[in-house]
Amino acid sequence: MNNTSRREFIGMAGAGLVLARTGIAKAVPSERVHHAVIGGGGQGCAHVSNYDKFPDCDVVAVCDVDPKRREKMKQLAPNARVESNFRRILEDPTIDSVSIATPDHWHTPMALHALQAGKHVYVEKPCAHNVHECQILLKAAEHYGKCVQHGTQSRSSQGIIDAIAYLQSGALGKVRLAKAINHQMRGPIGRAPVTDPPPGVDYDMWSGPAPLHPFTTNRWHYNWHWFWDYGGGDMVNDGIHQVDIARWGLDVGLPNAVQGAGAQLYYDDDHETPDTQNITFVYDDCQLIYEMRLWTRYKLEGHDNGVVFYCDNGRLEIGREGCFAKIIGEKTQKVGGGQDLAANFHNFIEGVKANDPDHLLAPVREGAISSALCHYGNIVTRVGRGQTLVPGAWNFQNDDEANALLKRTYRKGYELPEI
Ligand SMILES: NC(=O)c1ccc[n+]([C@@H]2O[C@H](COP(=O)([O-])OP(=O)(O)OC[C@H]3O[C@@H](n4cnc5c(N)ncnc54)[C@H](O)[C@@H]3O)[C@@H](O)[C@H]2O)c1
Known part of the structure; x- marks a missing residue:
């Protein structure tokens, strides 16, 4: 300037x-x-x-x-x-x-x-x-x-841009399904007692628009991810990266419907968010599946964090080791590299x-849609039933309980500013 x-x-x-x-x-x-x-x-x-x-x-x-x-x-x-x-x-x-x-x-x-x-x-x-x-x-x-x-x-990662371009070139035929995999061990967080915040910390400002709960070390640095008032569990944490890549490769926006279930099959501690989720996003001619287990020390289809695109003539995998295509009857070939934060x-x-x-390259126009998908997955998990979206809109048809979870209330003094 x-x-x-x-x-x-x-x-x-x-x-x-x-x-x-x-x-x-x-x-x-x-x-x-x-x-x-x-x-x-x-x-x-x-x-x-x-x-x-x-x-x-x-x-x-x-x-x-x-x-x-x-x-x-x-x-x-x-x-x-x-x-x-x-x-x-x-x-x-x-x-x-x-x-x-x-x-x-x-x-x-x-x-x-x-x-x-x-x-x-x-x-x-x-x-x-x-x-x-x-x-x-x-x-x-x-x-x-x-x-x-x-x-x-x-x-913005060139290796992944290359892999998505390869997928969308049609080299593997029609892409019919993508699986976003989040399959890792995230240990329990225990039960943290209420204490004073550490000296000098502005906990009121940290809480901001969220309710001002009594301080615990679990409702604080990093572990806030596992409480609904601050985060949305690992679906919006790690999962969003895989959901975003899957949606990008499928070239789709908001889904027609969201189905599936989630649960705490492993945690017995302060966690509010699930450790297991199997969510399907339904589109006109393809599906996006999110599979999450936070209690596994082994991989799912070769990935802890990864995306697999299933196509008529083979599959594309995007994971930590790079991007690999496998056409039926041919050798696996590398078609792209890894993530580049810088x-x-x-x-x-x-x-x-x-x-x-x-x-x-990662505008909020795309980020908002991928974030919304992850929030939809959490809502389906929380209400315990699938949802159909109002066509052309961001809310659900005929389910007041689910629609109520599309928003939150704001603590006085921290309301959203008017645009
Ligand atoms: N893109 C990625 O790959 C990636 C990786 C890790 C984390 N993240 C995201 O980054 C964000 C931070 O994650 P983290 O692991 O560093 O969490 P963290 O809890 O360790 O750090 C958050 C920091 O924000 C500070 N903070 C909270 N409220 C504040 C306020 N009102 N004003 C100023 N500072 C405030 C906290 O004191 C804390 O130091 C999360 O949204 C997370 O999803 C993204």
């Missing part, structure tokens, strides 16, 4: 919304992007170190509600300003873009505030805590015209510099 546009922005004193609507920021792409990272867990730290290494990007600010995490982030980006409240970052007109690597319950609310403040946004997967937020974030990204990249990095980050920075959401 050049000095003129920065002066104009400052002159508007807190009027990020006006700026975004008038499109002043849009006209001026940056040569060197000033980026901030919010949330400094394992993934947020991967953001800090990767973004700060790019020659066309500086991590100028980092933010976390936990002082220990802030310290870690500062070590990775010694020149960055350190904040405990993300709002200070959004108020800073010199910051072009933000990464949101907090727990899921903050993703959409923070992304909406950031878009209103005129920032480009990289939002970790899933982009939203529920289906309603997927829709709202999608609308906001279109409304503000900013780059909103989703943390489903396979979409490529998704850098694709975002290129989009920000060009001020062009169309440059993004």
Whole structure:
């Protein structure tokens, strides 16, 4: 962003919304992007170190509600300003873009505030805590015209792009079914007692729009994934990567229907979310199956995390070792490589510099749909029955209990901002 546009922005004193609507920021792409990272867990730290290494990007600010995490982030980006409240970052007109690597319950609310403040946004997967937020974030990204990249990095990974191109070239014949595999051991988390939050931690801000539950170490760093108020279990955690690749290869959007079941067959602890899920997404002429077991030390069809496409003339497998095609009667051939997280980050920075959401390889347009699929799978699991979607819409036909789970309520003071 050049000095003129920065002066104009400052002159508007807190009027990020006006700026975004008038499109002043849009006209001026940056040569060197000033980026901030919010949330400094394992993934947020991967953001800090990767973004700060790019020659066309500086991590100028980092933010976390936990002082220990802030310290870690500062070590990775010694020149960055350190904040405990993300709002200070959004108020800073010199910051072009933000990464949101907090727990899921903050993703959409923070992304909406950031878009209103005129920032480009990289939002970790899933982009939203529920289906309603997927829709709202999608609308906001279109409304503000900013780059909103989703943390489903396979979409920017050349090896996987090559494999999907091979699949869609028809080399294996018609693709009729894809299986998204999430088959791994995730140990139990036990039962954690209520304690005070660690010293210096802003637990109220950590909870944000979610209910303010008494603090336990299980409702906290990383393990929040297993509580419905913050996350959505491993279907929206690891599973979303495989569901997104499967949907990409099948070239489908929202399904006609979602069927299946899930359960806790293994956990007997604080977990609220399932350890087992078998979900089928039904489309006009193909199916996408998600199979999850979190209690296995062995692989399913050769994969812990992977996708298998079943076609008339053979199959394509996308997994940790790369991408392999097997045509009936021929030798297996390698048709692609693995995931590249840095490529998704850098694709975002290129989009920000060009001020062009169309440059993004993992746009929220796709991320919102894959996030919604995973939330649908969880809803079917929770209500215990399959659902048919209203054609052309994101909600279910004739099931009030299931439709109620498409949304959540927000804690006072942390409601979603109006777009
Ligand atoms: N794309 C990928 O492959 C990938 C891999 C791992 C994690 N993730 C995603 O990244 C996100 C973070 O995961 P994680 O494993 O690092 O979790 P984590 O719980 O270890 O870290 C989250 C951090 O966010 C901070 N935080 C919470 N609320 C905040 C707020 N209001 N303001 C500032 N900081 C706040 C927490 O204090 C914590 O340090 C999740 O959404 C996860 O799904 C993506």
